[in-house]
Amino acid sequence: MKIAILSRNPSLYSTSRLKEAGEKRGHEVHVIDTLRCYMNMATHKPTIHYQGQVLEGFDAIIPRIGASITFYGTAVLRQFEMMGVFPLNESVAISRARDKLRSLQLLSRKGVGMPVTGFAHSPDDIRDLISMVGGAPLVIKLLEGTQGIGVVLAETRKAAESVIEAFMGLKANILVQEFIKEAGGADIRCFVVGDKVVAAMKRQAQPGEFRSNLHRGGQASVIKITPEERSTAVRAARVMGLNVAGVDLLRSNHGPLVMEVNSSPGLEGIETATGKDIAGLIYSFIEKKSQEKKPSTRTKGQG
Numbered sequence: 001m002k003i004a005i006l007s008r009n010p011s012l013y014s015t016s017r018l019k020e021a022g023e024k025r026g027h028e029v030h031v032i033d034t035l036r037c038y039m040n041m042a043t044h045k046p047t048i049h050y051q052g053q054v055l056e057g058f059d060a061i062i063p064r065i066g067a068s069i070t071f072y073g074t075a076v077l078r079q080f081e082m083m084g085v086f087p088l089n090e091s092v093a094i095s096r097a098r099d100k101l102r103s104l105q106l107l108s109r110k111g112v113g114m115p116v117t118g119f120a121h122s123p124d125d126i127r128d129l130i131s132m133v134g135g136a137p138l139v140i141k142l143l144e145g146t147q148g149i150g151v152v153l154a155e156t157r158k159a160a161e162s163v164i165e166a167f168m169g170l171k172a173n174i175l176v177q178e179f180i181k182e183a184g185g186a187d188i189r190c191f192v193v194g195d196k197v198v199a200a201m202k203r204q205a206q207p208g209e210f211r212s213n214l215h216r217g218g219q220a221s222v223i224k225i226t227p228e229e230r231s232t233a234v235r236a237a238r239v240m241g242l243n244v245a246g247v248d249l250l251r252s253n254h255g256p257l258v259m260e261v262n263s264s265p266g267l268e269g270i271e272t273a274t275g276k277d278i279a280g281l282i283y284s285f286i287e288k289k290s291q292e293k294k295p296s297t298r299t300k301g302q303g
């Protein structure tokens, strides 16, 4: 197959692993810089141009779109979908997953377990918002945060009020969430491909820290997950419409709670922790899908 990886940087671990794994399986794999694609949508025949050439003949596309370029990246992907190319994850699903509020609303609508979460706009509603999620301690998150930056644990109501006030004063969008203390500073990353969790790892925060992000010094290890955790992760990915997803769970006293669903989960941490060939499993999925005589995408760029 002729496959494109949409990625800004060919030397990133995930990108280079996907290129190498695809070529090993006999595919022609091109890494294409998302921001260097330009598009013609003024005619009936949508095209994508790259370094003076028209991109043609691709069977599948693997989007690796960073959070900072979601808007342009999903537009490029949508253009490929309009051309009938099979996307590993669809542009609509990626847009959904990038919006934390929209994701949590979708998951709640489908009855997927999550921490009690609230959001509000006006500083006048802070007190009631805090009560609504069960009072302190609670977690306050910047909607645009990544890698644990902008995630704050407020131990007391007073602390919560001042942090929320400060964020609102800066016009930052935030959500407020029940603190799952019993998770013990750990979360579980479930790597979903198709309708299976193909690998899972536990990330444990450093002592004295509640954020388990590897960028914040968290330690990854292999973990055996329960059938309930497995089915929760698969359901969360399906609700978001993602074929490949990194679903992050917290272990609570009342079962697994979904914290977030990532549409471009990294391969390095999970392959290193579990020793599994995740890139290979992604290609098995693409190869299987391409055998099916279904439309290449559900929305064909209509989303």
Ligand SMILES: Nc1ncnc2c1ncn2[C@@H]1O[C@H](COP(=O)(O)OP(=O)(O)OP(=O)(O)O)[C@@H](O)[C@H]1O
Pocket (backbone or CB within 6 Å): 115, 139, 141, 145, 146, 147, 148, 149, 150, 151, 177, 178, 179, 180, 181, 183, 185, 186, 187, 205, 210, 211, 212, 213, 248, 250, 259, 260
């Ligand atoms: N409600 C919560 N209860 C307990 N711990 C939490 C809660 N929310 C977040 N955490 C901890 O904080 C870490 C960071 O939170 P989260 O994943 O929501 O933000 P982020 O990692 O910055 O966002 P992103 O993963 O999109 O970059 C989590 O991995 C988890 O360990």
Ligand SMILES: [Mg+2]
Pocket (backbone or CB within 6 Å): 147, 148, 213, 248, 260
């Ligand atoms: Mg996270």
Ligand SMILES: [Mg+2]
Pocket (backbone or CB within 6 Å): 260, 261, 262
């Ligand atoms: Mg994330």
